[in-house]
Amino acid sequence: MIVRPHLHWFRLLFVWRGSVLPYIVSRLALVLAVSVLSVLGRHWWMSAHAESALSIPPFTLMGIALAIFLGFRNTVSYDRYWEARKQWGALLIGARSLTREIASFAPDEVALQRRVARTLAAFAFALKHQLRGTDPRADLACRLDPAVVDRVCAARFVPSALLLCLAQDFAAARRAGSLTDLQLQSMDTNLNLLTEASGACERIANTPIPYTYRVLMNRTVMVYCLLLPVGLANAIGWLTVLVGPFIAYTFLALDVIGEQIEEPFGNEPNDLALAAMCHGIELSICELVGETPRSSLPEVVDYVMV
Amino acid sequence: MIVRPHLHWFRLLFVWRGSVLPYIVSRLALVLAVSVLSVLGRHWWMSAHAESALSIPPFTLMGIALAIFLGFRNTVSYDRYWEARKQWGALLIGARSLTREIASFAPDEVALQRRVARTLAAFAFALKHQLRGTDPRADLACRLDPAVVDRVCAARFVPSALLLCLAQDFAAARRAGSLTDLQLQSMDTNLNLLTEASGACERIANTPIPYTYRVLMNRTVMVYCLLLPVGLANAIGWLTVLVGPFIAYTFLALDVIGEQIEEPFGNEPNDLALAAMCHGIELSICELVGETPRSSLPEVVDYVMV
Amino acid sequence: MIVRPHLHWFRLLFVWRGSVLPYIVSRLALVLAVSVLSVLGRHWWMSAHAESALSIPPFTLMGIALAIFLGFRNTVSYDRYWEARKQWGALLIGARSLTREIASFAPDEVALQRRVARTLAAFAFALKHQLRGTDPRADLACRLDPAVVDRVCAARFVPSALLLCLAQDFAAARRAGSLTDLQLQSMDTNLNLLTEASGACERIANTPIPYTYRVLMNRTVMVYCLLLPVGLANAIGWLTVLVGPFIAYTFLALDVIGEQIEEPFGNEPNDLALAAMCHGIELSICELVGETPRSSLPEVVDYVMV
Amino acid sequence: MIVRPHLHWFRLLFVWRGSVLPYIVSRLALVLAVSVLSVLGRHWWMSAHAESALSIPPFTLMGIALAIFLGFRNTVSYDRYWEARKQWGALLIGARSLTREIASFAPDEVALQRRVARTLAAFAFALKHQLRGTDPRADLACRLDPAVVDRVCAARFVPSALLLCLAQDFAAARRAGSLTDLQLQSMDTNLNLLTEASGACERIANTPIPYTYRVLMNRTVMVYCLLLPVGLANAIGWLTVLVGPFIAYTFLALDVIGEQIEEPFGNEPNDLALAAMCHGIELSICELVGETPRSSLPEVVDYVMV
Amino acid sequence: MIVRPHLHWFRLLFVWRGSVLPYIVSRLALVLAVSVLSVLGRHWWMSAHAESALSIPPFTLMGIALAIFLGFRNTVSYDRYWEARKQWGALLIGARSLTREIASFAPDEVALQRRVARTLAAFAFALKHQLRGTDPRADLACRLDPAVVDRVCAARFVPSALLLCLAQDFAAARRAGSLTDLQLQSMDTNLNLLTEASGACERIANTPIPYTYRVLMNRTVMVYCLLLPVGLANAIGWLTVLVGPFIAYTFLALDVIGEQIEEPFGNEPNDLALAAMCHGIELSICELVGETPRSSLPEVVDYVMV
Known part of the structure; x- marks a missing residue:
């Protein structure tokens, strides 16, 4: 169990311990890489396949689901x-x-x-x-x-x-x-x-929790986070590099917290303080x-x- | 009950056993076929019935519901x-x-x-x-x-x-x-x-669970997944072949997991390990x-x- | 209680018994009629009141609520x-x-x-x-x-x-x-x-369940389903005749199932098999x-x- | 407790007793007034402040939340x-x-x-x-x-x-x-x-229920319902007068039902029939x-x- | 526990005590400042980075999540x-x-x-x-x-x-x-x-509640509220100053109420009246x-x- 005094909301923004960032940092890096590539490649893609461009609406649909x-x-x-x-x-x-x-x-x-x-x-x-x-x-x-x-x-x-x-x-x-x-x-x-x-x-x-849920969650969240920058690149340009990883952070963090507290008797920071x-x-x-x-x-x- | 050691998120993406893919692969194939047909047929349709084209917004509405x-x-x-x-x-x-x-x-x-x-x-x-x-x-x-x-x-x-x-x-x-x-x-x-x-x-x-729920779920999910590529084709072109089946996968997989664990005493992989x-x-x-x-x-x- | 053997998903699509279709068929017919009228009348309306045309976004908002x-x-x-x-x-x-x-x-x-x-x-x-x-x-x-x-x-x-x-x-x-x-x-x-x-x-x-819920649900669902084709007609033309009733089916069916199982001791098909x-x-x-x-x-x- | 025989769905549409309409009619009138004003004023506003016009998307976001x-x-x-x-x-x-x-x-x-x-x-x-x-x-x-x-x-x-x-x-x-x-x-x-x-x-x-919830709910619902016609006026013109109050009805009615049944021992129509x-x-x-x-x-x- | 007589909905709109406004007023001021800056800076930004402009759709997606x-x-x-x-x-x-x-x-x-x-x-x-x-x-x-x-x-x-x-x-x-x-x-x-x-x-x-939830909630809500005006500025101009803080109010207020009642034995106004x-x-x-x-x-x- 993480035991910390209450922090002001502003300091809470920059907390590292107690956050799940360490667990998802590699995945976020991947999303960042895809974001950069999408932005760099968007002109080439639009000139070549203008008709087959990902836009935001399909992601709204998927994202809410x-x-x-x-x-x-x-x-x-x-x-x-x-x-x-x-x-x-x-x-x-x-x-x-x-x-x-x-x-x-x-x-x-x-x-x-x-x-x-x-x-x-x-x-x-x-x-x-x-x-x-x-x-x-x-x-x-x-x-x-x-x-x-x-x-x-x-x-x-x-x-x-x-x-x-x-x-x-x-x-x-x-x-x-x-x-x-x-x-x-x-x-x-x-x-x-x-x-x-x-x-x-x-x-x-x-x-x-049935194993299949874990497989399904991990898979859809990850595919979604990797496709998202592609969809954003055309619409918001270089801001993709900011917005893509931020949205990915929200989804991945929730996925990881869920995974951690689902087995509450372990030794991870969010588990119960049995001792x-x-x-x-x-x-x-x-x-x-x-x-x-x-x-x-x-x-x-x-x-x-x- | 599926018993597997914890896998790294990357390996989890490519797990076949423990996933429900085997159960929905035929439906996904159907969605894929409809996707290809929609993309191929979109020019013909737009020239003939430009006014009656499915676009993404109605699917957002339905999809979230x-x-x-x-x-x-x-x-x-x-x-x-x-x-x-x-x-x-x-x-x-x-x-x-x-x-x-x-x-x-x-x-x-x-x-x-x-x-x-x-x-x-x-x-x-x-x-x-x-x-x-x-x-x-x-x-x-x-x-x-x-x-x-x-x-x-x-x-x-x-x-x-x-x-x-x-x-x-x-x-x-x-x-x-x-x-x-x-x-x-x-x-x-x-x-x-x-x-x-x-x-x-x-x-x-x-x-x-009341039988009517099962009928309703199966029907709406399936009709939705089959109509979706038609709506996407015009907007995102050949990417429909990627995005359509992926969204269908998410919905169908959740439907099938729900069906499996709803009767927990059976012999399916996600059922309880009674023995x-x-x-x-x-x-x-x-x-x-x-x-x-x-x-x-x-x-x-x-x-x-x- | 409806007792049926498990059907293949494809046969389930065309089941009539066990579905709530019989209960909502008159309402669906009404939605269909409104759909046809909306599509037929859309050119006249757009020429006369181009500024006051229903589009899809307000329905997304309402539909999800x-x-x-x-x-x-x-x-x-x-x-x-x-x-x-x-x-x-x-x-x-x-x-x-x-x-x-x-x-x-x-x-x-x-x-x-x-x-x-x-x-x-x-x-x-x-x-x-x-x-x-x-x-x-x-x-x-x-x-x-x-x-x-x-x-x-x-x-x-x-x-x-x-x-x-x-x-x-x-x-x-x-x-x-x-x-x-x-x-x-x-x-x-x-x-x-x-x-x-x-x-x-x-x-x-x-x-x-408090009577007021029933009144409110019935009213909003019905008004929504009747207005929806008007909003769709302009955007997707004759496909309204397909999509309008399908969306109405989903909403009305859920409303009716809810009504049926809410009083589980009756004699309707979805009620409990007391005998x-x-x-x-x-x-x-x-x-x-x-x-x-x-x-x-x-x-x-x-x-x-x- | 409201005790009424089951009504046909069509008659249910026009029920007055058992509905919460009487409780929210003054608020709906206010929304109606704002709707009319928004529609009347939209041309003046658009010519003066074309850049600062409310459109529907921000309301979708807020409405679903x-x-x-x-x-x-x-x-x-x-x-x-x-x-x-x-x-x-x-x-x-x-x-x-x-x-x-x-x-x-x-x-x-x-x-x-x-x-x-x-x-x-x-x-x-x-x-x-x-x-x-x-x-x-x-x-x-x-x-x-x-x-x-x-x-x-x-x-x-x-x-x-x-x-x-x-x-x-x-x-x-x-x-x-x-x-x-x-x-x-x-x-x-x-x-x-x-x-x-x-x-x-x-x-x-x-x-x-903590008082703060009530304050927050009442406030956000009301501000939302009053801003909504402003956002709709530009997009759907005179239909705002129909759609604005209808959406407001749904939100306000749910808010009021919630308020009524939250204190189930009172003398309001939806309260428990203690006697x-x-x-x-x-x-x-x-x-x-x-x-x-x-x-x-x-x-x-x-x-x-x- | 806050004990107040029932107020008319209109007076409820302007209640200060019993609202969480005092707790979030500094954050709202920050959002207001960002709103003003976004509106002022939008012409400069659009002329410089027209391709990298935030629009509303990514916020719909995030906001609903x-x-x-x-x-x-x-x-x-x-x-x-x-x-x-x-x-x-x-x-x-x-x-x-x-x-x-x-x-x-x-x-x-x-x-x-x-x-x-x-x-x-x-x-x-x-x-x-x-x-x-x-x-x-x-x-x-x-x-x-x-x-x-x-x-x-x-x-x-x-x-x-x-x-x-x-x-x-x-x-x-x-x-x-x-x-x-x-x-x-x-x-x-x-x-x-x-x-x-x-x-x-x-x-x-x-x-x-696991500390990580608190960190995640605080972080995503705050980043979201600060980015939102940037996205709105382009679409609704000076109305951003009104709409941005209002949406931020809803999200922040819910976050703060949640924080308060999550520890019901304290001395804050919404806590239980133990004495x-x-x-x-x-x-x-x-x-x-x-x-x-x-x-x-x-x-x-x-x-x-x-």
Whole structure:
């Protein structure tokens, strides 16, 4: 996630970090080259093929259609991004509810309370690692017993295994008389909620937007941006060199932002700050039971929080 | 589902697999033919009927209207696709929750736990077969007792019958004292969730987008694409042969993608990878109770996962 | 619901059934007449009022605005249609969950199980009749005791009365010891779900899209379609006779589809197949308890399922 | 709510009631005046300032942008309208569920059942009065004990106070042994649902669309409609008098409909028929417990149901 | 929130407060300056670079694309705004449900009831302070015991700590016999709801729309508005000075409204009236248990409610 203070609109015009310019600069260069060539070649073309000259109207038609499709794609990408964020919010909510319940239902079982808080934090970190395809062992080892870590890390779906650990802990507490049957039921409902949140994150991570959309978008946007200067050259002359790349910038930038936020669990600047959220969850639940959080807020590097 | 590594934007321009080109190539050829004819015939037409010449403005008008309607249709199709995916996600979530519950509520009933996991996996496979109209017997036989398989396969709605089996198993476990009344209630709630997910999938499979939309879209897009070269010929001459099919490609491709993902349970490349998801569900629940999964991950053929 | 096998795109162009052409043919004829008159009268008009001639640009402006509004209206209509379908899906889901519960909670009370299944089927049929304003007695009489039929049919809201019967049956079973208090609670939750689904259907049936939208849409679309040929005549001559009605077709067809699916419980071809869904619900719940369904799948007449 | 039988499309063209024409007729007159002036003055202007003449293209640009923003605003307004309707549907659903529960849980407590039904009806009426800012006393007095009426009417939030009365009634019934603990819990869940529905209605009533949107919409639409004839006059001469007001009608009408349905609880023709819905709720719950409804269906005056 | 009586459309045209004009007046001045320069310089330019003259068509193309993207961004911003409002509505609903429950479940525990109401009000205020980054101590001190205030204010997440206090209070009441196990469960569900509402608010506050969107929007809108007069100057002469800034006003205003409501918890005029809502919540729950509210309705200053 890019974290920057609010800038005045004028300074915002010249921001480089946080813009997608770096990602599209090669394509813009190509458009610029075509623009220059179109302007240089227009007299020769008009004298040779005056009848077959591209003008602006066909581009208006195409451009608006393209804008509508880009709008559709951006909506879809943003919905994925925002749903992913909501699921991590649900994780925080479920973790807090569970911690509140264990703290109020079993007020004297301080060890249990703290173990629950640590396991919940481990659950968040394990989910982060699963979504990013990294190894969760380090983040688990500093929060859980070595035996539990070994057992849990053997599983393919570590977060799921951690929820089972929690459920077994609660069931044991009920058998030991620390929790009543009804209290166990209430907590089980919140475990379901955590199962749902992690399952939904896996769904978003595993199912990208149908590949064909990406191919189609990339292709039409690129062909359009390359043809556009040809159409403009005749009408606005050397201004093509200014207007062509500017229009291309708008379309390409939207295409690239859409691509970036469509997979919100990655490591790109616009992706979700999973590590920071994990820390937030741990902080929030640990303070309810007087436990010390093991993580610290990740540093912001180049305005990017990971 | 098409599974391809991320390609550079330049290579993406020339992708054939994963594109919808194969589906629309005949229509594009027709548009190309009309383009050539329009260009060849324009002088004759202009000399004979100079007053009745198609120009670009009427197409701008129509084209943008069409783009808006295609945008609407794509939104609807994508919503169906994504809701279908969500329901399969709910299936995974419900199955995991149930397995976690049985494993923590009845920690000693290992046989029951594994039977539940196998039945849940069978449920996922049975739903896949129902949605694709194939025979579920093989996938059931390797997971359940022959008696159960026979009873269940006699039903028209196999997944529903399997949920009843689970419910009866749970009720028996309660009568035997392995589960309490409240635990049964918790598990019943998750059975409701699975009923909901499977019912929602049937709904999507049985209720296509109103047929009239399909007729209207196909008709207007096709007529538009065939008239367009006539309108362009006069204005941009031989470039019509390039621009006409390119615009037609954009519109037809969006129409075809919409048609494909509108029925997400089929076997087309853009449809959901039901078999892979069934395997994922089985893997995930089996490892919670120490059971061996019976399925393996389907192979990816030509970048397509089924 | 229109049920047709998938057609090749070329055959789809000439489909008559399933298209909305029959509904708009008179309006299209009017547009055609205006087109012919505009073309015939254009020379006279241009010589007399050369300065006051309609050209295409004002229509581009209006047409795109109109397309956006039609898109909005279609989205709204489709949402109503799809929500209605979802509620009938919820009905199936609730009915299945209840049947599963009664079958597993009270495995020996076969008579009760079958009565519940029949009452649930009667509930679906009663809702269908309420939404379509027809008499439910026949469909109730073949499923319920005459005494119940008489009592229930006296009510204004028959589905509601049937749910009360079910609730009373369950409460009696609890008093008789066949169900526990907790099981009754679980089933009560599913009764709430059925109450919700039927209430939501009534809401959609009783609250159309604000009338003013319909007036505005009909008026602007019609005036637009009638003025359009006047604007085209000067620019594209006799082609107006082709292009004018084609554009009118697109706009009018979308307007009419929107009108049809906006009230999804009617008897028009694009409305929901309530009778078929009622049969599906009955089939699905009856087979869970070994009861014979009283209904059969309605026949498809002219590709329309009712 | 405007209640009219379906009209033939031709008659719909000339409908006055149910149209928003009365609300915008003064603005249309202004546009007409500007149109006439523009046409009369165009020769003078062109001879004096031929270089500074408005033409149509800038209006195409603006008009489409405006249409998109109006589309956004209409979507938002309609969503508020439909959410309001949904919440009143949830009210009906909650009231029916509660009545069904009390009738089946405490079959012998007829007096309690009827009191609950009357209180629920009073709750609906009280909410209607709160949302419309009218005095609920009359509608409460004919349904509840004078003591309750006095106590409840002293509160600022009458519907909330009525739900507390119900909750106290239920709690008393539990202490008296008519309801079990679990039944009380089920009914409490439905009370939560009613709390939610009434809270959501207050939210919609108290939080309009940000005022700035209204200012911006009104301003741009009006300036646009007044400038448009100036731009048209030169191009289409006297037809401006026809086309200018027609386009203005479309834009202004959409703006006004949006304004009307954005506050769905008022007394304007397009607002929700709260009184009729209150009657429907009372009818529906009273017949479940054999109570006589105190209200009657409000009359439809000038096709408007209040 | 801006609170103004409904104005006649004519007076609305000249409203200054409640408009975003103050925020964009510098940018509009810049556009005006460019407009004047373009008009003055157009003869010189046309004589020097007649071939490289900007005309209107490229702006139509860009303008509509921009409008679509602004529409997308406004939809997203408004969704955030409205979701934030919904979560505060959920807060009211949860607080009312909890108060109703404690009042009906423990009718004799007046002290407990009032403490619960005060804690719930404190919870709302604490959330307001957390979202706005202000100090909650004053608002807590007048409602809670000093010991509780000290303990709670030590936490990073004060609302969460307050919910734990409530949960501990309820658990103590159950141990004391004032509440049953089932009643505790019902209330715990409502505590979950409050956890959810506050978590969702934090999510909206902590996760802005991806920064890149803001950069892209600001950049394209501004470049567009500055280039537009150059394109208009040639076509409409001195009217550019009128039309250029007007179009710029529409685009910039929408951009700025989007920016404002995208962060709905701030102190800008269009943000949510959190203080007023806190007061509403306190009023509503206090009157249910006969407690005196500690807050009063904040004054409206310059039509703005905070």
